Amino acid sequence: MKFKLKQEGLNASIQFIVSFIFVLMGVWFYFDKLKNKPEIDVFDWAYILFFGILFLVFLIKGIIGIIKYPFLQIDDEKITYLPDVNDFPTVLEWENIIQVEINEVVILLHKKAGQPLHIYLDELNDKIVKSDFINMVEEFTEKKKIPIIK
Numbered sequence: 001m002k003f004k005l006k007q008e009g010l011n012a013s014i015q016f017i018v019s020f021i022f023v024l025m026g027v028w029f030y031f032d033k034l035k036n037k038p039e040i041d042v043f044d045w046a047y048i049l050f051f052g053i054l055f056l057v058f059l060i061k062g063i064i065g066i067i068k069y070p071f072l073q074i075d076d077e078k079i080t081y082l083p084d085v086n087d088f089p090t091v092l093e094w095e096n097i098i099q100v101e102i103n104e105v106v107i108l109l110h111k112k113a114g115q116p117l118h119i120y121l122d123e124l125n126d127k128i129v130k131s132d133f134i135n136m137v138e139e140f141t142e143k144k145k146i147p148i149i150k
Contacts, residue, residue: 003133005070005083005123015065019058026051072119074136079109081119092117094144100137101149107137 026048033044064085073080082089092109101108101116109117124130141148 001075001132001136002071002073003124003129005072013062015058015062019055019062022051022054022058026055070123072124072133074133074140076140079117081117083123090117094140094146097141097144097146099147099149100141102134102137103150107134 029044029051030040030048033040068082068085070084071080071082076094078091078093080089080091092111096112097109098112099110101110105121107119107121109119111117121130121133124133138148140146
């Protein structure tokens with residue numbers, strides 16, 4: 001089952017709007033300069049290039065926000081966790097988990113090697129999803145015979 005997580009920062013539609021605001025600012029700056037004086041110097045081109053780059057950055061972030069979103073996926077073989085769209089997903093197989101710790105704030109998945117994986121429950125959208133997720137983790141840990149600490 002796949003759970004959609006809360007996104008930090010601006011959402012995709014706001015980033016699209018901000019990107020087009022920067023385009024409008026660049027176009028306005030260009031035509032304002034042409035109106036006041038016929039030639040455009042190097043600094044004016046630098047401003048226009050600056051607004052163009054900001055447009056591209058926010059446009060690309062908006063497109064990425066539509067295509068890729070933070071999620072948490074649990075199935076019989078693994079847990080896949082992507083807390084931020086700028087990261088790569090963390091894939092943790094059930095066979096590599098030695099212990100699961102569940103409390104009100106976080107679920108700690110202790111691995112055979114390395115630091116435990118922290119899954120913060122406030123990243124999930126609402127209480128129903130949180131309880132469903134906790135129930136699924138408990139169900140899989142019982143099925144895989146992994147010890148649970150509550």
